[in-house]
Amino acid sequence: HAALSRRYVLCEVVSEDPRCRQCIEDRALGLAVRDAIARVHGDYGLACCSISFTVKYLNAYTGTVLLRCRKDSYRLLCSSLPFVRYLESRAQRYPCFLNTLHVGGTIRTCQKFLIQYNTTQLLRLLQNCTNEEERQCIQKSLLSCSLTEEQSQSGDEEEDDGTE
Amino acid sequence: QNILTVCFSVGYSAVALNHVIDFKEKKQEIIKPVSPSELFPSLPIVQGTSKRIKVLTRLTLVVSDPSHCNLLRSTSANIRLYDIIAVFPKTEKLFHIACTTLDVDLVCINVTEKLPFYFRRPPVNMAIDRGIYFELLYTPAIKDSTMRRYTISNAISLMQICKGKNIVISSAAERPLELRGPYDVANLGLLFGLPEGEAKAAVSTNCRAAMLHGETRKSACGIVYTVKKPRRVEEEETTVPACKKAKTQA
Numbered sequence: 001h002a003a004l005s006r007r008y009v010l011c012e013v014v015s016e017d018p019r020c021r022q023c024i025e026d027r028a029l030g031l032a033v034r035d036a037i038a039r040v041h042g043d044y045g046l047a048c049c050s051i052s053f054t055v056k057y058l059n060a061y062t063g064t065v066l067l068r069c070r071k072d073s074y075r076l077l078c079s080s081l082p083f084v085r086y087l088e089s090r091a092q093r094y095p096c097f098l099n100t101l102h103v104g105g106t107i108r109t110c111q112k113f114l115i116q117y118n119t120t121q122l123l124r125l126l127q128n129c130t131n132e133e134e135r136q137c138i139q140k141s142l143l144s145c146s147l148t149e150e151q152s153q154s155g156d157e158e159e160d161d162g163t164e
Numbered sequence: 165q166n167i168l169t170v171c172f173s174v175g176y177s178a179v180a181l182n183h184v185i186d187f188k189e190k191k192q193e194i195i196k197p198v199s200p201s202e203l204f205p206s207l208p209i210v211q212g213t214s215k216r217i218k219v220l221t222r223l224t225l226v227v228s229d230p231s232h233c234n235l236l237r238s239t240s241a242n243i244r245l246y247d248i249i250a251v252f253p254k255t256e257k258l259f260h261i262a263c264t265t266l267d268v269d270l271v272c273i274n275v276t277e278k279l280p281f282y283f284r285r286p287p288v289n290m291a292i293d294r295g296i297y298f299e300l301l302y303t304p305a306i307k308d309s310t311m312r313r314y315t316i317s318n319a320i321s322l323m324q325i326c327k328g329k330n331i332v333i334s335s336a337a338e339r340p341l342e343l344r345g346p347y348d349v350a351n352l353g354l355l356f357g358l359p360e361g362e363a364k365a366a367v368s369t370n371c372r373a374a375m376l377h378g379e380t381r382k383s384a385c386g387i388v389y390t391v392k393k394p395r396r397v398e399e400e401e402t403t404v405p406a407c408k409k410a411k412t413q414a
Contacts, residue, residue: 014341015341016340016341039309040312040355075351075354078348078351079351079352079354079355081348081351082302082306082344082348082349082351082352083306085306085341095341096341097341097342097343097344098348099344099345099347099348100345100347100348100351101345101347
């Protein structure tokens, strides 16, 4: 069981073009990451990392991505993530970059981190709120963030209206 | 300005805006630095703390001739206005001078072409003792494959001499999307041959120390700077201050 240890890498997609978020889907992202690994670490790196590599979770609204890889090759993966420069989907390229947030051994630790991170992000959005309605929406989301037994993803509760 | 917005959202707590002076061109004068408060009327708050983000000004002198260094020795008023001074030596002699005698905070290491000289241990050790940091850029490595090779070879040859101490990694981002977050830059440090502890320091404590070195230079003699140590319980990526350099947009 220990031999199959995995690492889960949590990142967020940062881009200037709002349409980039729409093309966050597992195939496009997986290809972009694999391409970056191949460019930086060559065939050996790509082969090592591909063993147990998948995109586990995506949230197109917040741009959050959870990747999984084997524990032996997570350094290869993490060191290639800065080299992702764009996402490609439907023959369109959207420049972006990946910001690594957290590396954990289980999905649960990444989830806990994500809840905490989203809470601070919501707080920042709260500070930049321009009208009362948005303020109340965000406050409501903040108060309802928690880790429940059904593994509900707190990322879904974030409001992504024009305050970005 | 966009670059800075991205910096802040990604978790940096201090940014330095770089102004480059290349002496190969004629009539270079050191102008007063643009005051950050003119560019940003209100600075956002660092993620996770309640302090405002610091924006510093920085000057980089590209020197290819010993006469260019005279500018540093002169007590030009404008030089003192910059928070951080960096020098980019182009020859071995100048590298030696920069490490041993020049009053700078950072020595830039070329990452875009093969080094014309090899590093030697004596000047590097002297620089480390004097509190001068060596700077590596990462944006060229992200953009282009050839640059990547030069960056990695130059970085590794530097590491062999200095054992990874006193390294600062910065971007020379001209566009917001050329930036990378602090955790990622520390991972890049691993690629450059830094040991893991030093890689994290290259983004956080070393930058802070370079900033303080700049402050001591501004005041007449050394200063003692007391700082509340951040609680170790919190994650390093969000609380330890990091320093980034970005070129101002024309």
